[in-house]
Amino acid sequence: MPAVIDDDLYADEVIADPYAYYGWLREVDPVHWNARYETWVVTRYADIVWLLRRPELFSSRFYADDQQPPSPPIAAGDMDELRFVSRFRSSEFIQNDPPEHSRMRNVVNRFFTPGRMELWRGMVREVVDTLLTDVESRDRFDVLPDLAAQLPLRVIAELLGVPADDRQSLKEHADRRMRSALSLAPDRMRVAASGIRDTSDYLEAALDGGRTGAAGSLLEILHGAETTGSSSRAETLANAQLLIDAGHETTVQLICNGMLALLTHREQWDRLVADPAGLAAGATEECLRYDPPLPAPRRLVAQDVELGGSFLRRGQRVVFVLAAGNRDPRVFPDPDRFDITRSPNRHVVFGSGMHVCLGQYLARMEGQEVFRALATRMPDLELTDKPVQYAKVRGVRSLLGLPVRRQQPAGSR
């Protein structure tokens, strides 16, 4: 199996189904040097958790400190664009180590507590209901554009304090910033830079014009930290865009990958249909574990270190494959089985340690509301015969579409 895929992390076969490759690595070479992309690939649960909890050994300052040329290469004329993107993104809190990381993240930490997130559940539910009403009478629709691309965008726009009319343009910028930046195409830095510049222009005008949405919005909080001098304008712009991207793209994938898993495992879907309110939370956790939105984030080795018998040198790149850790048989019995009642379910999809996902309660809430509502209102939902395809990108497990059909649409009953 391994020789067939030529150790190419981003080969079409691996993008279509990465689990065989990840699983082989995890069992045969759990701390693997991938020469093709010049990166370590860590695939065992215990090793992933160990490295995530040692920010002094594994730095998050990827954009600031990575000294190696982009892999695969970018267009020769785009080095200035690469420097622009790297400088801009190095102000994101997720791209920082202690103590800067804590200072920057503290600005928004309190916004994302479970208690405060619960105050938004009604809004999330309302948006889901509206979106489902729009597609309910159709015998076919596509989960990606009709539902998954809509909900997280609306929710994060509400949280930020962005007017409804501006949502679509912000989404278009975010797509350039995220999706294109994660592609393997040589022009990816140029496209990403244009997305960053357009959102920065928009945000600068909003901040300077006092348009930061309702009291307590994320934009107001970020702007407030800038006013008191605890963060810079560059940090405000970078972290606002980080929150848009992290709050949006990842949840799109949770909804798509989750619905694909649920509808592929019909008996699990039928269980959810029988008790949507009771099983939506467990289903969300299992969808996250089984096919994570961000399967393989990265770090930089900050100090020479031995891990699993391999010697990692300062400055080298490390990909830690959460998706492989989530199926580690040392932690999860029968790990390739999709089971919405799996308990305990200690997946590492939100990471571990100090960088653990800030928006995890929000992501869970959106997943729970979508899966609950779909199982309640459209129990007859099924996949079409059309095979699904994934975008050729790294870092995000991104379906190009998820067409579904109804056996009995609302109008025909």
Next chain:
Amino acid sequence: MSDSPTVRIDIDRDVCLGSGMCVTTAPALFALDELRQAVLVPGAVPTALLAVDGAQNCPVAAIAVYDPVTGERLDE
């Protein structure tokens, strides 16, 4: 473990994100409540070793550990 002195622990629910890092680090001492926020396991002995471990692994510094006598902060 029995050599570790007992301590006073404050969990700031206004900050706790529900990441469960404290629970993963020190399951004998920390648990998550129904809102996914950190609480102390009922009846658990709050030893310095477990408490400081949990506090230092909190991504949002929601857990503070103090010496019950001197009031000295122990987890920083």
